[in-house]
Amino acid sequence: MPTPTLPTLSDQGLAFAQSLVRMNTVSANSNLQLIDFAREHLASLGVSSRITYNAGRTKANLFATLGEGRPAGVILSGHTDTVPWDGQAWTVDPLSALVQDGPEGPSLYGRGCADMKGFIGIALAQARHFLESDAPFALHLALSYDEEVGCFGVRELIADMKEAGIRPVACVVGEPTLMVPAIAHKGVYRWRCCVRGKEAHSSLTPQSVNAIEMAARVIGKVRDMAEGFEANEPRYPGFDVPFSTASVGQFHGGIADNVVPRDAEFRYEFRNLPTVDAQALQREVEQYARMLEPRMQAVAPGTGFSFENTCEVPAFQGSAGDAITQLAQRLSGEAGTTLVAFGTEAGLFRGAGIPTVVCGPGSITQAHQPDEYVSLAQLARCEAFVQGLATAREIA
Numbered sequence: 001m002p003t004p005t006l007p008t009l010s011d012q013g014l015a016f017a018q019s020l021v022r023m024n025t026v027s028a029n030s031n032l033q034l035i036d037f038a039r040e041h042l043a044s045l046g047v048s049s050r051i052t053y054n055a056g057r058t059k060a061n062l063f064a065t066l067g068e069g070r071p072a073g074v075i076l077s078g079h080t081d082t083v084p085w086d087g088q089a090w091t092v093d094p095l096s097a098l099v100q101d102g103p104e105g106p107s108l109y110g111r112g113c114a115d116m117k118g119f120i121g122i123a124l125a126q127a128r129h130f131l132e133s134d135a136p137f138a139l140h141l142a143l144s145y146d147e148e149v150g151c152f153g154v155r156e157l158i159a160d161m162k163e164a165g166i167r168p169v170a171c172v173v174g175e176p177t178l179m180v181p182a183i184a185h186k187g188v189y190r191w192r193c194c195v196r197g198k199e200a201h202s203s204l205t206p207q208s209v210n211a212i213e214m215a216a217r218v219i220g221k222v223r224d225m226a227e228g229f230e231a232n233e234p235r236y237p238g239f240d241v242p243f244s245t246a247s248v249g250q251f252h253g254g255i256a257d258n259v260v261p262r263d264a265e266f267r268y269e270f271r272n273l274p275t276v277d278a279q280a281l282q283r284e285v286e287q288y289a290r291m292l293e294p295r296m297q298a299v300a301p302g303t304g305f306s307f308e309n310t311c312e313v314p315a316f317q318g319s320a321g322d323a324i325t326q327l328a329q330r331l332s333g334e335a336g337t338t339l340v341a342f343g344t345e346a347g348l349f350r351g352a353g354i355p356t357v358v359c360g361p362g363s364i365t366q367a368h369q370p371d372e373y374v375s376l377a378q379l380a381r382c383e384a385f386v387q388g389l390a391t392a393r394e395i396a
Helices: 011-021 032-044 113-125 127-131 153-163 202-207 211-232 278-299 323-332 346-351 376-389
Strands: 049-053 060-066 074-079 099-102 105-109 139-144 170-173 182-185 188-196 245-253 263-271 304-313 338-340 356-358 373-375
Touching (some): 011 032, 011 113, 032 139, 060 127, 060 153, 074 113, 074 153, 105 113, 105 376, 113 127, 113 139, 113 376, 127 376, 139 153, 153 346, 188 211, 211 245, 211 263, 263 278, 323 356, 373 376
Parallel strands (some): 074 139, 074 170, 170 356, 182 338
Antiparallel strands (some): 049 060, 060 139, 105 373, 182 356, 188 304, 245 263
């Protein structure tokens, strides 16, 4: 039986991925260097780009259509920001875009190479090939900012796309899935709770409202909910943790041992199954907190709880039967599908009515890690996937 021929990564594909990795687009920084690079490359091919900025115009999204005039087609979506590497034990320069042997053979190293500049670089490198093809539909490139800190940029991108009357028929989010199409992930919702009490000398506790103790009661409620999910929630097969989770990640409060604390703050998150309403979970927390307030306010008016949503990444639920999933399977050569534990922008595209699948090169186990890498073999498979879009006859 003949050995199947494996795709080979083009020099151009590697060069584009390396160029992007060498740009420092940690979420705390601007991403405009990358956006300008992409816009100028597309402009050299005669493609105009729609740019939407953040409030300070320090960051931007890019949306471009390859094949203007053809029927709307597939979005290739990627976020341009990366997580930082402070304090991590890297053995190479995180911005070096070095190619060297790794655990999976020759690999590209650097922050963001797997998450997800490799995918974006391949998409940009293949733009000319798609434009010169006779594909019966257009291809859309969507590059966003601030995905890593809450999927903020893509919301503006989707709103602008809708306002312009652009209606893609499907979306591929190129997060690292080892090129296996992923059809679901949990949501990620985070809140900050601020507790205002009343300070007093610790010998006069009846005249005070202890913010830390009140915060602890709500934290206990969050923990009770987490235990309830594990004990009672219907399972969603395919997830490593097949039920929703809740956890508290930060706590701050108090100024001295002998002062009843006036203020406390904690942060917590829900990672909800696609079948679970995260807002309903938050309402349960807030209702519990409101039950505590009358006794607090009987001691000191103005005491109580306030809540702020700090991250809102909707869960994603696609389907193995979706046309875009089946197309992704054909182009990737994968017979099956998978679920992923991490959050992506897929739920926002799906919420906008666009059938979506998550499929990209590399593994999430390398993302956010020191010596992040993506194998050249994975990038080659991604390149073959994008090239295949130019010859696909049906996408929906």
